Amino acid sequence: MAPQMPIRALGKQGLQASAQGLGCMSLSTGRQEELGPEPDRMAVIQKALSSGVTLLNTADMYGPYANHILIGMITSDSVELAYASTSAQV
Numbered sequence: 001m002a003p004q005m006p007i008r009a010l011g012k013q014g015l016q017a018s019a020q021g022l023g024c025m026s027l028s029t030g031r032q033e034e035l036g037p038e039p040d041r042m043a044v045i046q047k048a049l050s051s052g053v054t055l056l057n058t059a060d061m062y063g064p065y066a067n068h069i070l071i072g073m074i075t076s077d078s079v080e081l082a083y084a085s086t087s088a089q090v
Contacts (some may be wrong), residue, residue: 005052010083016084021055026059028066038070044077045074056084 006019027041035041043054058067071084 002044005054009036010055015083017055018053020053021057021085022053024058024067024071025062027070028063042070042074045070049074049078054082056082058084060086 001029006029007016008019010017022045024045027044028035036065048056056067056071060068068084071082075082
């Protein structure tokens with residue numbers, strides 16, 4: 001079980017998420033040689049989740065769906081709940 005982290009209300013629908021989140025922009029933007037290998041980037045997300053973070057912030061403009069795919073690969077087998085907040089250009 002993940003360590004206790006303060007929880008905050010997320011909107012008005014009763015959702016709750018960790019007070020601290022992980023901004024995932026640097027996990028997929030930049031030159032490939034600066035990003036590091038995919039397993040290392042996945043480890044960052046996994047470490048955040050195992051530390052009690054349940055809010056992951058991303059956007060498709062960081063590299064079309066790159067972060068979404070990384071997050072999906074980590075959370076697809078997980079029983080822990082995590083929220084991915086995302087934004088899109090309009």
